[in-house]
Amino acid sequence: MLSNPPTFSDERPAGVTAITALCAIAGAAALGLAALVVAQVVPLSSGAFLIGGGLEQLGPVAFALYAALMILLTVALWRRWRWARRVVILVAVIGIAMAVPGLSSAVMDSRILRIGREGLQIIIRVVVVYYLGQEPVKDWFGAR
Numbered sequence: 001m002l003s004n005p006p007t008f009s010d011e012r013p014a015g016v017t018a019i020t021a022l023c024a025i026a027g028a029a030a031l032g033l034a035a036l037v038v039a040q041v042v043p044l045s046s047g048a049f050l051i052g053g054g055l056e057q058l059g060p061v062a063f064a065l066y067a068a069l070m071i072l073l074t075v076a077l078w079r080r081w082r083w084a085r086r087v088v089i090l091v092a093v094i095g096i097a098m099a100v101p102g103l104s105s106a107v108m109d110s111r112i113l114r115i116g117r118e119g120l121q122i123i124i125r126v127v128v129v130y131y132l133g134q135e136p137v138k139d140w141f142g143a144r
Contacts, residue, residue, distance in 0.1 A: 012080075013140055015131045019088065020077040022124070026050065027070030034063035049117055053098035085132050085141045092125040092132075099125070 033047040037060040047056045051066050073091070076084035099121050106114035131137060 013137060016077060016137065016140070019128055019131070020074055022128075023070045023074040023077065023088070027067045027074060030063045030067035030070060034060040034067060037063060048102075049121075052095070052102060052121075055098075080141060082141055085137070089129050089132050092128045096122055096125045096129075 030047070030050055033042070033050060036042045037044060037047070044056050044059065047063055048054075050056075051062060055062050055066075069091070073084060073088055077088065099118050103115065103118035103122065106118055
């Protein structure tokens with residue numbers, strides 16, 4: 001008996017899997033930083049690369065909230081919830097906007113490592129926004 005080959009809507013796109021993994025890694029890192037900050041092992045500024053925009057100065061609660069958001073988005077992307085794609089795009093765009101001042105400051109001070117770090121964050125977030133905006137990915141989330 002012939003079986004129907006799986007269609008694109010049945011298979012999770014590799015890009016969605018990669019973005020899900022990035023969200024999980026970011027959530028785990030934020031949770032770890034929250035625990036380290038509470039234990040006073042590391043200073044608040046050590047997590048600036050993760051949440052940026054000066055939000056790290058709000059304390060371990062900021063890291064815990066970011067971790068909760070990333071873990072929620074990980075689950076939502078994995079389960080193919082329709083709203084997850086839009087929320088990830090929104091979080092990525094906000095992240096781009098928050099990384100630009102840090103990149104500008106690093107360029108003015110000629111801090112090469114920070115330029116690379118902030119630039120890489122912007123590039124990754126732009127790729128995420130671009131990928132999640134593609135029609136096949138929109139269709140995959142909409143086909144559920």
